[in-house]
Amino acid sequence: MARLGTGIGWRPEIADVVESMPGIEWVEAVSENLCPGHLPDSLLRLRERGVTVVPHGVSLGLGGAERPDAGRLAALAERAQVLGSPLVTEHIAFVRAGGALTASPRLEAGHLLPVPRTRDALDVLCENVRIAQDALPVPLAVENIAALVSWPDEELTEGQFLYELADRTGVRLLIDVANLHTNHVNLGADPAEALAALPLEAVAYVHVAGGFERDGVWHDSHAHPVPRPVLDILTDLASRVAPPGVLLERDENFPDGDELRGEVEAIRVAVEKGRASRTAATVGRAPRPSGSGSAADDGVRQRLGLAQAALLSALVAGTPVPEGFDRVRLRVQARALAGKRADVVGKVAPELPVILGARYRPAFLSYAQGCPMTGGYRRDALDFVAHLLRTAPGEDEDPGVRRELREWWLERSGPAPRSTRAGARLARATRRVLLRR
Helix, strand or coil, X not given: CCCCEEEEECCHHHHHHHHHCCCCCEEEEEHHHCCHHHCCHHHHHHHHCCCEEEEECCCCCCCXXXXXXXXXXXXXXXXXXXXXXXXXXXXXXXXEEEECCCCEEEEEEEEEECCCCCHHHHHHHHHHHHHHHHHCCCCEEEECCCCCCCCCXXXXXXXXXXXXXXXXXXXXXXXXXXXXXXXXXXXXXXXXXXXXXXXXXXXXXXXXXXXXXXXXXXECCCCCCCCHXXXXXXXXXXXXXXXXXXXXXXXXXXXXXXXXXXXXXHHHHHHHHHHHCXXXXXXXXXXXXXXXXXXXXXXXXXXXXXXXHHHHHHHHCCCCCCCCCCHHHHHHHHHHXXXXXXXXXXXHCCHHHHHHHHHXXXXXXXXXXXXXXXXXXXXXXXXXXXXXXXXXXXXXXXXXXXXXXXXXXXXXXXXCCCCCCHHHXXXXXXXXXXXXX
């Protein structure tokens, strides 16, 4: 694997800081936030300077029961080609469930959810990864995710699961040491044992990020400083193998440039500390699991699909918790998913928190309880406003707010934005007058 060096996640909010940060050799950008024909000027300038840009996908759902969507794969491939990237990355997760495979409503999580570490799920994941590899013009690396809940009756440890995935498909691994810490706090998984079980020669690069602990649960927020335990896991990894690249992720609550530079420097120090004590990469590696695996037939996919649909429905639609899951943890995860939906919709449609003011968040969380997300976040914003407009106004509701919401929805719900020409505006105004009569 080619050396990447030290990098940082590129986000529009910190574009200027990233451009001016010394020693940044590469950046990673969320693939779904990029338009190939209209790349941000900041990314173009970085590329002109020779900075590598890696597209990082979040919506492919390689761990889902269905085969990867051809359109999503084509979009990821296009971004890799436009950016001249040496590889692309995605997650070992499922992000949607239901649909034709299970004859149930299709649901979207809006979040990365864990795949059960079973033989059936591994067979499905391996086949999905091979499909993705065939469709992409550059190598694929897949990332371990953070989890609040674990599946009952799992057959493999995380390290064993990742080892066999890499062994059977040749896929590269993106190891997120912050996620190893999350799974240590939430699920009791030993990060050292997970690292010892990995095929470290398959590591493409490493993610480092912050989070916070609340009531014994670690939340992988990407909005807080990197804690010491995460840096210690990075040092452990670097003592076993030289990671081709290490990258700081920060998605919100951005600090000033000096603090970001300090976090990048702390990452460099942690890697150097590990390099100074490096031992052979194979020392302490766990035994490889037995069994070579097989292709996933439709029956295996359906079983996995039904299990994932039941879990996702419990998280976002209030259906009963599937047997064997921790009910308390599922409630925590459900609240986290609803809160993330509210936050992301507020960013995708920033006019809504302005129009609704302090009512926005409680109104959205109330809506989310009975209305699971069935499309992307833009569709969710439209559905939320449509829900508000169908609901009878409260006694203290300002009529002007409802008019603004209606105008917002009409502006965005059609196949194309409404015309701003004077004649079209007059026609709309006339129609509103007639409708009030």
